[in-house]
Amino acid sequence: MERFVYLELSNLLAMCYEWGEKDVCAILSERKVVGLSKGALAGGVVLGMSQSQAMSHLHHLEFYPRDVKKEAKIASAVANALDSVSPYFRYLDTTSAYLPYRAVMRYFKESIALISSIREALSLLDMPGGRRLDDDDVFIGIADGLVAAKAASLQNLVIPHDANQRFLESLPVTVLGDDDVVETLIRLGIGTVGDFINMNLADISARFGVRGIELFETARGSRASPPGCTPPSKGVKVSFTAEFPLVGYDQVVLSQIPKLAEEVEKLRNAGLIVTSLEISISASRSDSRRSWSLFSGFDERSIADRIIWQLQGMEEHFEGSSGWDGVNGWQVEFLDVVDDAGIQMDLFGSAKAPPGMTIRAAMRAETILGVNSVCVPYVESARSLTDTVGFSFWQEFLQGFSFRLKNHRGGSGFHSGPVNQRASNSPWPGSIPNPPPARVFRDRPIVEVTSLTGEVVRVNRRGGMGLSPSVVKFPWGKRTIEDFLGPWLVHQRWWDEDQEQRFARLLVLLGDGTAHILLTHEGLWYLEASYD
Amino acid sequence: MKTYSAPGVAVRKGVGDANEAKTLPTCERLQDALKDLSIRRGSTVVVHALPATGTYTFLSLLLAEPSRKGIYSAVVGLGDYNFSLAAYLDVDLSKVITIDPKLRFSERELARAAFALLDGFGIVVISGKIASLNSPRFSAKARQKGATLVVVENSSSPKDISRRVKADLRLFVGRSPWTLSGSVSSGILTEGDITVQAVERMEHYPNRRAS
Numbered sequence: 075m076e077r078f079v080y081l082e083l084s085n086l087l088a089m090c091y092e093w094g095e096k097d098v099c100a101i102l103s104e105r106k107v108v109g110l111s112k113g114a115l116a117g118g119v120v121l122g123m124s125q126s127q128a129m130s131h132l133h134h135l136e137f138y139p140r141d142v143k144k145e146a147k148i149a150s151a152v153a154n155a156l157d158s159v160s161p162y163f164r165y166l167d168t169t170s171a172y173l174p175y176r177a178v179m180r181y182f183k184e185s186i187a188l189i190s191s192i193r194e195a196l197s198l199l200d201m202p203g204g205r206r207l208d209d210d211d212v213f214i215g216i217a218d219g220l221v222a223a224k225a226a227s228l229q230n231l232v233i234p235h236d237a238n239q240r241f242l243e244s245l246p247v248t249v250l251g252d253d254d255v256v257e258t259l260i261r262l263g264i265g266t267v268g269d270f271i272n273m274n275l276a277d278i279s280a281r282f283g284v285r286g287i288e289l290f291e292t293a294r295g296s297r298a299s300p301p302g303c304t305p306p307s308k309g310v311k312v313s314f315t316a317e318f319p320l321v322g323y324d325q326v327v328l329s330q331i332p333k334l335a336e337e338v339e340k341l342r343n344a345g346l347i348v349t350s351l352e353i354s355i356s357a358s359r360s361d362s363r364r365s366w367s368l369f370s371g372f373d374e375r376s377i378a379d380r381i382i383w384q385l386q387g388m389e390e391h392f393e394g395s396s397g398w399d400g401v402n403g404w405q406v407e408f409l410d411v412v413d414d415a416g417i418q419m420d421l422f423g424s425a426k427a428p429p430g431m432t433i434r435a436a437m438r439a440e441t442i443l444g445v446n447s448v449c450v451p452y453v454e455s456a457r458s459l460t461d462t463v464g465f466s467f468w469q470e471f472l473q474g475f476s477f478r479l480k481n482h483r484g485g486s487g488f489h490s491g492p493v494n495q496r497a498s499n500s501p502w503p504g505s506i507p508n509p510p511p512a513r514v515f516r517d518r519p520i521v522e523v524t525s526l527t528g529e530v531v532r533v534n535r536r537g538g539m540g541l542s543p544s545v546v547k548f549p550w551g552k553r554t555i556e557d558f559l560g561p562w563l564v565h566q567r568w569w570d571e572d573q574e575q576r577f578a579r580l581l582v583l584l585g586d587g588t589a590h591i592l593l594t595h596e597g598l599w600y601l602e603a604s605y606d
Numbered sequence: 607m608k609t610y611s612a613p614g615v616a617v618r619k620g621v622g623d624a625n626e627a628k629t630l631p632t633c634e635r636l637q638d639a640l641k642d643l644s645i646r647r648g649s650t651v652v653v654h655a656l657p658a659t660g661t662y663t664f665l666s667l668l669l670a671e672p673s674r675k676g677i678y679s680a681v682v683g684l685g686d687y688n689f690s691l692a693a694y695l696d697v698d699l700s701k702v703i704t705i706d707p708k709l710r711f712s713e714r715e716l717a718r719a720a721f722a723l724l725d726g727f728g729i730v731v732i733s734g735k736i737a738s739l740n741s742p743r744f745s746a747k748a749r750q751k752g753a754t755l756v757v758v759e760n761s762s763s764p765k766d767i768s769r770r771v772k773a774d775l776r777l778f779v780g781r782s783p784w785t786l787s788g789s790v791s792s793g794i795l796t797e798g799d800i801t802v803q804a805v806e807r808m809e810h811y812p813n814r815r816a817s
Contacts, residue, residue, distance in 0.1 A: 432678045435726025436703055439680075439719040447719075449706045451689035451699050463689045465706055510690035512662035516707060557786055587783025588658035603688070605784055606662040 075238075077175035080223035081192065082213040083152065086169045088112060089201045090148045091138065100128055103140040109169075122252065143386050148201070150387025153364055155195045159188075164350055164365040172220060172367070185232045189214050217241065221292055225249045242293065243268030250289050255282050267293045280441040283434040310337050310348075310408040319358050319400030327381050334406065335374035341411060347371030350410035353384050358399035362388050365409060377406060436468050445469075457505045457564055458575070459514045459591070459603050504564040506579075511591060512606030522547040523555075523580070523592060523599045533578040533594050537563045546582060546592070548601065554585040561594070630729070630754050633671040633696070639664075639802045645775065647728070650745040650755045652737075652773035660781030660800040661758065662687055666695040668756065669729065673698040677728035680704065682720040683713070683736045684758060703727075713739060720744070724753045734759035734771060741771040778803040 087109035093099050098117060101109030107123045117132040128135055149168045156163045162177040182188040192214060196207045215226030217233035222242050226233050233241045245267050247259050264270050271293045278286040314330050341348060349371060354363040366372075366380045381404055388401075440448045449465035456462045523531045525541035533539055539561060546553050559581040567573040577595040579602070584590070589605035629644040645651055645668075655661030669679050669692060681687060681704045693699055703723075705716065717739045720732045724747045737744055737757040748755035757771050780801045 429678075429726070431726035433726070435723050436680075438722035438725065439705075442719045442722060443705060443709075443711055443715060447706055447709055447711075448703055450703055451692075453690050453693040453699065459688070459690075465704070468703055471700075508694060510688055510694050512658075512666075512688055512691045513686040514688045515686055559786055581786075583784055583786060586658075587781075589784040590658070604658045606658050606660055606691075606781075 075218045077216065077218050077235075078220050078223040079173040079175055079178070079188065080215045080217075080220065080227040081156075081163075081171045081173070082224075082227050083169045083196070083207065084115075084211060084213060086148060086152065086207070086211070087145070089205055089207070090144055090168075091141070097136075098132060098134060099136045099138060101140050102137045108140060142383065143390060146383045146386035147390035149383070150362075150390065151199055151201075152196070153387070155199050156192070159191045159195050161363075162365070164367045166367055172223065175216060185216055189216075189232075219292070221249055243271065250292055253285070255285050255289060258282075276441055279437050283430060283437050285430075310341075310411075311405055312337055313403065313405040315403035316401065319402055321400040323385050323401050324382060327378050327385070331374045331378050334377050337408070338372070338374050338377075341408075346411050348408040348411050350408075351377065351380075352407045352409055353381055353404060354407070355381070355384055355388060355404045356402045357388055358402065360388060367410075381406070440468065455502045455505065457502055457566055459506060459511065460516055462505075462510070463514075504562065504566070506591065506603075509605070511589075511603035513604045515601055515603065518593070518600040518602060519549050521549075521592060521599050521601050523582075523594075530597075531599075532597060533561045533563075533580075537561055537578060543580065543582065546584065546590070553588075555582050556585050557583040630668075631671040631675050631677075633667055636664075636667040636671070639667075639800055640804070643775075643802075643804055645754060647754055648749045648752045649774035650741075650748055650757065650772070651775045651777060652734075652757045652759055652771050653777045653779060655758055655760045655779070659779055661779045662691065663695070663781070664777070664779045664800060664802070665731065665756070665758065666692040666697055669697045669702065669731075670695055672729055673701040676701065678703070678726070679729040679731065680720070680723040680727045681731045682723065683716045683733035684731065717744075721747060724748055724751050724755065727753060729754045729756060731756040731758060733757070737771045745772060745774075774806070776805040778805075 087101060088097075088099075088111045091099065091101070091109070091111075093111040093113075096113055097111045098113040099111040100107045100114050100119060102125060105125050107119060107121055107125070107128050110119055110121065114128075114132060114135055117135070119128045119131050119135065123131075125137065128137075145168045149165070153163070153165065156171065160173055160178045160181075163171045163173050165171045178188060179185075182191065193209060193212055196212055197209075199207055201207065213227045213230055215223050215228070215231055215233075217223040217226040217231075218235060218238040219242070222233060222238055222245075225245050226241070231241075243266065247256055247264055247267055247270055250256055250267065250270075259270060264273070271290065273290075275287070275290060278290050282289070312330075312334055314326075314333075316326070320326055338348070349369050350365060350367045351372060352363060352365045355361065362384055364384055368376060385401060385404075436448050440446075446467045446469065448468040450468055450471045452464050452466060453462060454464055523543045524545045524547070525531055526544045527541075528545075529541055531539055531541045531543045543555050543558055546555060561578040561580045563576075563578050565574075565576045567575060577593050580592045580594065582590055582592060590601060591603040593600045593602040628648075629646055632640065632644060653661055653664060665687070673679060674696070679702045681702060683705075685707045687704075689697075689699060689702070689704070692702065705711065705719065711719075713735050716732075717736045720730055720736055721744065723730050724744070730748070730753055732744075732755070734757055737755075741757075744755055747753075757773070759771070780803070782799045782801075
């Protein structure tokens with residue numbers, strides 16, 4: 075699993091709003107606590123609480139609205155300082171960031187050297203009110219996986235590789251997230267990550283669906299969160315260039331939302347979401363480049379928000395609002411793109427990921443029938459009717475594996491193994507033209523095709539019939555043939571002795587108005603399919 | 607498509623928007639066949655199938671519009687159903703799940719799976735044999751969850767038609783004979799019209815006469 079350095083600046087907002095040691099204050103945004111002073115933190119209030127919950131802990135808590143410009147200015151200063159340590163920092167919000175460990179260790183060699191550099195760079199920052207960030211304000215953790223790294227940062231720990239799993243198992247289950255699944259786990263008495271990974275995976279799948287499996291994989295250490303960083307050169311880019319420097323930029327950024335939405339939608343249609351992106355901004359007197367992460371996935375509006383935050387930071391920090399000459403352009407590059415199973419849940423009627431209840435119902439069916447029993451059908455070209463429909467495993471379909479599964483398609487009965495290479499756009503001479511028959515019989519019941527005199531009709535090697543077919547004897551009775559088409563010979567995979575197929579097909583229209591496809595092989599007739 | 611008889615209905619159209627939300631969206635071809643009939647969500651619909659009488663075509667048409675509107679469907683216990691036909695009739699197969707036909711399961715196991723699928727799928731299609739294991743519970747769950755339960759009753763002759771599953775709507779599908787088409791490029795067969803006879807719960811069955 076990838077190793078991360080996690081950085082948390084606990085006191086940054088307090089400095090930003092110029093709170094003192096004794097102030098008991100909180101920042102509110104959308105009725106949630108998003109920032110706290112040291113006094114409020116000591117009083118038991120935590121980030122994410124609702125206003126009323128926070129009030130119940132500290133009745134004299136003072137609330138302030140969020141000042142995005144103020145935060146952007148200080149965050150910009152911090153980002154600038156961190157850039158001097160490494161250009162690979164990714165920012166989660168104003169106070170937290172992470173760094174892929176491998177990206178910097180070639181240079182720093184030792185973890186201690188990296189931590190010292192970060193602390194030193196931050197300690198040199200001039201904060202509002204002449205204050206400085208000291209060691210108590212900076213929390214740094216290093217561990218495998220972001221969940222463990224974040225937990226390690228709370229105690230300023232560096233977790234060695236071999237102790238990572240033990241460390242993760244000792245943590246409370248709340249480190250995995252703060253959603254309903256985690257709340258339910260706590261109610262069920264599953265307090266630690268160790269308790270959780272001792273549960274049966276089938277039970278977790280049945281009870282919690284994809285989200286449960288995702289948490290289980292994270293807890294087991296088999297899922298890195300966030301996933302490995304992909305090279306920026308492969309990312310999607312959305313750029314904007316102004317004809318002249320724009321002093322007011324909010325409206326212009328918002329006007330670019332449809333352009334961003336188009337790229338986000340393209341990814342969504344492929345079952346993907348972007349979790350990390352890099353925003354490069356060019357202003358008249360300075361440039362800024364910063365990577366942002368949002369593990370629940372960026373949408374067009376959250377991307378626009380980041381562009382505005384970054385611009386506000388530039389305006390306030392680098393140039394000062396009086397000296398701001400405007401922005402020349404920006405570019406957004408998608409860095410990490412992951413499949414969106416279990417993250418992007420939509421209601422019925424959406425063309426996107428299946429709703430949670432649908433996923434859970436399918437998983438329950440799979441628990442009953444066994445792993446990989448539930449499938450999603452897809453159509454492909456083939457001569458054999460059983461091969462024209464393939465089946466993708468539901469679980470893999472859900473996880474965005476839209477490619478067709480090898481070795482998983484209907485067997486035709488005349489060959490022992492499946493064909494692995496299929497040209498989907500080829501004309502496939504010998505295949506059944508449209509309309510496709512409604513019923514395809516996998517076990518192919520044997521039928522008898524006879525002439526008027528009762529003799530069995532045979533097809534020779536050159537595709538000729540000595541007698542005209544007049545009667546078909548099905549398992550459910552005899553029917554007369556009104557008309558027929560064929561026979562046409564099919565000879566395929568002649569290059570492979572085990573998979574070679576050679577048979578002839580005959581389309582018959584019966585006296586009762588029904589149509590069937592019969593197949594003959596080595597003198598016997600089979601019912602291959604019926605039109606309906 | 608033509609409808610030569612529609613003595614019973616589940617929901618009459620034109621009553622208002624509220625009813626539309628409660629009914630299953632249907633494609634134009636199916637609307638032609640059903641005329642003023644629409645299928646209520648949460649109802650149990652039994653489709654009676656004689657061999658090659660258009661039942662599976664009807665079933666594909668039934669899944670087409672809901673799949674395009676993002677409603678997920680599950681097809682359980684119809685091992686011979688050709689999904690190529692569904693795709694040909696514009697069913698979005700990414701909204702359809704089924705049980706791997708290569709795996710063998712008992713009807714009881716399939717019934718349990720189908721029962722679980724009613725929790726989260728808008729349409730669950732099952733065979734008559736599966737439904738008959740506990741049809742009242744299937745219907746009750748479909749009603750509770752707002753899912754449409756479609757039961758395909760296969761029978762080899764009109765005498766064998768089973769009425770063991772209690773249905774809100776019973777459909778008898780028929781079609782005019784297939785004919786050979788003039789050329790392969792236009793399709794080897796010319797499709798005939800599909801006709802639908804519908805009988806609502808508590809109504810007399812078609813062709814039943816008092817004596």
